[in-house]
Amino acid sequence: MPKTIKKLAVLTSGGDSPGMNAAIRSVVRTCAYHKIECVGVYRGYEGLIDGDFKEMDARSVKGIINKGGTILKTARSKEFRTKEGRQKAFDSLIKANIDGLVVVGGDGSFTGALIFNQEFGFPVMGIPGTIDNDIVGTSHTLGFDTALNTVVDAIDKIRDTASSHNRLFFIEVMGRDVGHIALNAGIAGGAEEILIPEEDLGLDRLVDSLNRSKKSGKTSSIVIVAEGDKIGKNIFQLKDYIDENMEGYDVRVSVLGHMQRGGSPSCFDRVLASRMGVKAVESMLEGKTNYMVGLISGKMELTPLDNAIKGKSKINLELLRVSDIMST
Numbered sequence: 001m002p003k004t005i006k007k008l009a010v011l012t013s014g015g016d017s018p019g020m021n022a023a024i025r026s027v028v029r030t031c032a033y034h035k036i037e038c039v040g041v042y043r044g045y046e047g048l049i050d051g052d053f054k055e056m057d058a059r060s061v062k063g064i065i066n067k068g069g070t071i072l073k074t075a076r077s078k079e080f081r082t083k084e085g086r087q088k089a090f091d092s093l094i095k096a097n098i099d100g101l102v103v104v105g106g107d108g109s110f111t112g113a114l115i116f117n118q119e120f121g122f123p124v125m126g127i128p129g130t131i132d133n134d135i136v137g138t139s140h141t142l143g144f145d146t147a148l149n150t151v152v153d154a155i156d157k158i159r160d161t162a163s164s165h166n167r168l169f170f171i172e173v174m175g176r177d178v179g180h181i182a183l184n185a186g187i188a189g190g191a192e193e194i195l196i197p198e199e200d201l202g203l204d205r206l207v208d209s210l211n212r213s214k215k216s217g218k219t220s221s222i223v224i225v226a227e228g229d230k231i232g233k234n235i236f237q238l239k240d241y242i243d244e245n246m247e248g249y250d251v252r253v254s255v256l257g258h259m260q261r262g263g264s265p266s267c268f269d270r271v272l273a274s275r276m277g278v279k280a281v282e283s284m285l286e287g288k289t290n291y292m293v294g295l296i297s298g299k300m301e302l303t304p305l306d307n308a309i310k311g312k313s314k315i316n317l318e319l320l321r322v323s324d325i326m327s328t
């Protein structure tokens with residue numbers, strides 16, 4: 001029989017994403033609803049090691065559903081990667097009479113949670129919080145939708161200036177290993193080309209495509225480049241290459257950077273965070289551990305953390321085709 005849960009802890013770890021606060025709020029309020037105690041852990045696994053805890057009740061999380069970032073702060077903890085660090089974290093949890101841990105973060109945070117569970121048998125549950133949408137077991141990670149809206153808004157603004165000056169803009173968006181942000185925001189922003197890590201478009205095809213759109217009468221163009229695209233040149237080298245190999249365009253670069261992580265979460269992310277928090281707490285109360293909550297076909301489902309970590313999220317091939325057709 002699993003131990004009855006009377007007190008849960010929640011932490012945010014890894015890169016922050018919009019919607020983390022809404023998830024904290026949901027975890028805390030679901031605990032209050034079920035009349036169990038809840039503790040917020042500051043600075044991710046660093047705070048777990050140091051015992052940096054704060055008792056939270058339903059009122060502690062008022063006014064945060066619309067706020068970006070995370071009130072609990074986040075961190076990347078080297079010490080938690082060591083057995084000694086994890087032992088300290090376990091000791092802190094036991095000292096505070098905590099029975100289970102909800103981790104809001106990305107695949108690195110889940111790997112840490114799983115190792116922690118395997119070593120100490122401590123119940124853990126994951127909520128996927130990252131703008132990259134690179135986790136298997138959910139169609140949407142927390143923050144992805146908000147980041148997309150931020151990027152599309154930026155593309156729209158850049159397009160205004162691009163079309164006024166007949167410019168070609170390369171816009172770099174986040175996505176070292178996956179092109180979900182680039183592909184979705186590129187389609188929504190009407191980009192002429194989208195360069196993603198999953199496929200190598202090749203420089204020649206890029207030049208051909210830009211030449212084609214120029215011949216078809218376009219006087220300005222937007223190319224979305226994911227950070228990890230495989231074309232072999234960084235975005236500034238790309239600009240130089242196009243400058244040298246294409247005439248008639250004034251080429252500019254815009255790197256959107258960390259603004260993509262910030263901002264008030266979208267309606268979609270707030271609802272998703274609220275659902276995920278409820279599912280995470282109630283699943284732990286049912287004695288479940290080592291799972292991640294996620295959205296699959298519109299429903300809240302559990303995926304074993306192991307599968308979520310090892311699986312590789314795939315790009316939607318239909319979207320790739322749509323993007324090709326739209327850039328005709």
Ligand code: ATP
Pocket residue numbers: 013014015016045075076077078079080081082105106107108109110111112113115129130131132
């Ligand atoms: P993002 O996707 O935004 O980068 P993430 O959760 O993947 O988020 P990471 O920096 O990879 O971010 O991981 C967060 C923390 O999880 C690390 O700082 C570390 O403390 C812990 N962690 C990651 N991998 C391991 C591991 N193999 N063993 C123990 N702890 C780990």
